[in-house]
Amino acid sequence: MVVIKVLVTGAAGQIAYSLLYSIANGDVFGKDQPISLVLLDIKPMMSVLEGVFMELQDCSLPLLHEIIPTDNVEVAFKDIDAALLVGAMPRRDGMERKDLLKANVKIFENQGAALNMYAKKTVKVLVVGNPANTNCLIAMKSAPTIPPQNFSCLTRLDQNRATSQIAVRLGLSCSAVKNVTIWGNHSSTQYPDTTHANVCNNDGNVTVYKAVKDDEWLKGGFVQMVQQRGAAVIKARKLSSAMSAAKAICDHVRDWWHGTSEGHWVSMGVISDGNNYGVPEGLIYSFPVTIKDQKWTVVKGLSIDTFSRERMDESAKELVEERDMALEFLSKSA
């Protein structure tokens, strides 16, 4: 089987530390798919990255054809099949939202340019570093020779969190809950929507609303819990989510690679063409999608009630503002 080349950025960081093993173990690209794993981080992290490199060796993984730790962008992006852009500038105390966005625009403009110059044109790109939707947009715009459909950002963690909370509430396995949708921005304006979600319980296949029998919670406490889950994990662990983020990255990329199963959809932040659910054209917005032959298609024709409409619009509004601010930085840095 032909080796595929997979890049992970922020490779010396916490999320990557949880992620790299699963990739190298075949959980994402397949149990018979040999992998060349490229680990990019900034120069000050090279010693830590050397330790990660050693540990990946020590995992003794048959699929791991090659490990390439580097701080060189050309080496990192050269001929890659997949780019998992995990690294970003984190928010520090006292940092304004604008300054954070500015720093990230610079990073993702550079990485978009590197994708454009060095990666395969078929490369699949997943942006995880926050603000993920807008970082993804900047990378996409900076890589004009790569199809916009090849760019996505992570909202699968939100989907997994939402799915799990429904399952916990009903005392069911997570696999009994399907088609929870995450709309919008991977931020506190995201909208976890269970209107079209189903559960398989003793009554057979029923809607989540019928099974839970608590509309107030599904539109209130549940939505807020999912929106604020990241902060709650930080409060408890004193560190942001890494294990669960890594799991969601694996789910996202695996489904993109191998497709979604019949009757199931997943949520991904992808480019809006302006024709779906009243979301403005040109945003990276989280939609329900099905995937076949490594191509995603937005699920059509879902009914949107007034409650959902408001939440979806609110998240779109936030994304428009983020985009406009980011594009201003982009044009200045160009």
Next chain:
Amino acid sequence: MVVIKVLVTGAAGQIAYSLLYSIANGDVFGKDQPISLVLLDIKPMMSVLEGVFMELQDCSLPLLHEIIPTDNVEVAFKDIDAALLVGAMPRRDGMERKDLLKANVKIFENQGAALNMYAKKTVKVLVVGNPANTNCLIAMKSAPTIPPQNFSCLTRLDQNRATSQIAVRLGLSCSAVKNVTIWGNHSSTQYPDTTHANVCNNDGNVTVYKAVKDDEWLKGGFVQMVQQRGAAVIKARKLSSAMSAAKAICDHVRDWWHGTSEGHWVSMGVISDGNNYGVPEGLIYSFPVTIKDQKWTVVKGLSIDTFSRERMDESAKELVEERDMALEFLSKSA
């Protein structure tokens, strides 16, 4: 399928953070085996453990039947099928080896007693916390109603490190290298032995010695590299091995549960009955074993040359000293 109950101690720590997902994902006990996962740590770690609990929920794992975070030993050990004893007192600056051992004897005496009182009599116990061999011995001695054969300590990380270094040296996949043996203590006296190991290369199945063609390295630099690999990872990462330790734990327990494949052996620290390779009776010593029906058997009849003999004896000597010191603490604390 009947749910099995798996305990991980030190559950708020770094190794557990890398390990829990793989267990809950089915990598260890099987892809159709539902799991009740018990997370034990000390009281000051309960907030972090709550974060880990949340993240495990957020991973949305169908096999994860139940997650039980606790600092209560009875809750933790009740009716468990497997105990992965990862937590131990770590060495702190200025701490004497004797004091470290004393603190760990207390921990593993208590955990052995808890196994004895609360766990299933069929429980399989893996000790990871260092000094792993001697901690395992103390737990075993403190649990007289559980068969000694149900206790083991981890030397699979050493085996994986050794296997991988041979593969790297020969430019082969790790799966091409088999039957590297780790003898003795999981410490710097361990002896990674390639005398009986084979590789599958272009010449077919040949011995590692024939393939590598560098006896000096196999008896020198290679042995030292494996012995000191843990320290090298700490030097680079500023943190001890977690990802690779977790992977080795998974390998160890998976093989114990499901058996070794035909013609392959693995290394585990297990009780010496005094009849194999001149290792004193009653030590927990790493041997090559094959596993069938969840029972390990020491591989018999391997020829031991003078070089190997010396290294195996040196490690046994260290273990005798550790044991004698530990038993002194044990009788005092009883």
